[in-house]
Amino acid sequence: MTTLSPYINFNGCCREAMTFYHHCLGGELSLQTVAGSVIEDECPASMQDQVLHAALLNGAIFIMASDMCGPGGFAPGSAVAISVNCSSEKEINTLYHRFAEGGEILDPLKTQFWGGMFGVVLDKFGVRWMFNFNKNELN
Amino acid sequence: MATVNPYLNFQDNTEEAFNFYKTVFGTEFSTIVRFKDSPIADKVAEADKEKIMHIALPIGNGNLLMATDMLSSMGQELRTGNNFSLSVTPESEEEALKFFNGLAEGGTIEAPFKKEFWGGFFGMILDRFGVRWMINYQPQS
Numbered sequence: 001m002t003t004l005s006p007y008i009n010f011n012g013c014c015r016e017a018m019t020f021y022h023h024c025l026g027g028e029l030s031l032q033t034v035a036g037s038v039i040e041d042e043c044p045a046s047m048q049d050q051v052l053h054a055a056l057l058n059g060a061i062f063i064m065a066s067d068m069c070g071p072g073g074f075a076p077g078s079a080v081a082i083s084v085n086c087s088s089e090k091e092i093n094t095l096y097h098r099f100a101e102g103g104e105i106l107d108p109l110k111t112q113f114w115g116g117m118f119g120v121v122l123d124k125f126g127v128r129w130m131f132n133f134n135k136n137e138l139n
Numbered sequence: 140m141a142t143v144n145p146y147l148n149f150q151d152n153t154e155e156a157f158n159f160y161k162t163v164f165g166t167e168f169s170t171i172v173r174f175k176d177s178p179i180a181d182k183v184a185e186a187d188k189e190k191i192m193h194i195a196l197p198i199g200n201g202n203l204l205m206a207t208d209m210l211s212s213m214g215q216e217l218r219t220g221n222n223f224s225l226s227v228t229p230e231s232e233e234e235a236l237k238f239f240n241g242l243a244e245g246g247t248i249e250a251p252f253k254k255e256f257w258g259g260f261f262g263m264i265l266d267r268f269g270v271r272w273m274i275n276y277q278p279q280s
Binding site: 001002003004005006007008009010025038058059060061062063064069070072074075076077078079080081082083084085086087091095113126130 | 140141142143144145146147148149177178198199200201202203204205217218219220221222223224225226227228229230234249256269270273
């Protein structure tokens with residue numbers, strides 16, 4: 001089955017960010033540092049502890065990330081957010097508050113005009129998370 | 140259990156981008172809401188009423204690619220960066236090539252689609268709408 005997943009680039013804080021997401025979402029986190037990888041010898045000492053590739057898997061949740069960025073360096077943009085579709089009111093409340101720890105609430109969690117609960121958080125690593133739970137879909 | 144999906148922002152051209160993604164992935168929009176049909180219709184400039192407030196394109200059996208238009212008339216400006224890519228894992232090498240070639244049309248190939256050291260096939264594209272895609276295909280051993 002074809003799947004679509006977000007791949008996030010960080011600027012040296014990939015381990016910290018993915019550890020935080022692991023705390024928020026649970027599941028299994030794997031982290032591959034530059035040291036011990038096939039590009040180890042090509043990279044300076046300052047990069048050895050950086051994350052080459054990280055993956056967080058929990059059921060249908062699959063998020064990947066890295067500290068590696070292109071030749072132009074790291075440039076944070078606003079083109080992509082991660083939408084979290086929750087399966088219960090309890091779950092949306094829990095996830096929303098966990099992700100908001102140390103971050104900024106852009107849109108407080110509440111029931112919206114379409115009948116679903118929705119809220120947006122900019123987490124402490126600069127990633128935007130949109131939480132939604134559509135009560136009507138359960139009917 | 141929650142699911143996660145990428146949500147994109149475009150500067151006024153969501154519909155054009157999604158018409159393109161629809162042809163690449165071969166699926167139909169599951170939702171399309173224009174500003175004129177939303178509760179904030181009265182607050183939106185006349186020229187923006189047809190713009191997209193929310194659109195969703197199913198990919199595979201469980202994922203949704205979603206997006207909205209940033210409206211210049213409301214002071215919303217998109218910041219283009221390189222902090223996100225969309226990773227697609229197709230079902231077969233054939234499908235992987237179809238997606239790769241489709242997304243590459245008018246875009247820039249950043250890594251040609253080929254077999255990598257980890258045994259999987261991989262390619263990367265910056266598409267003509269500024270979205271970066273990774274196509275990953277792992278043959279079953």
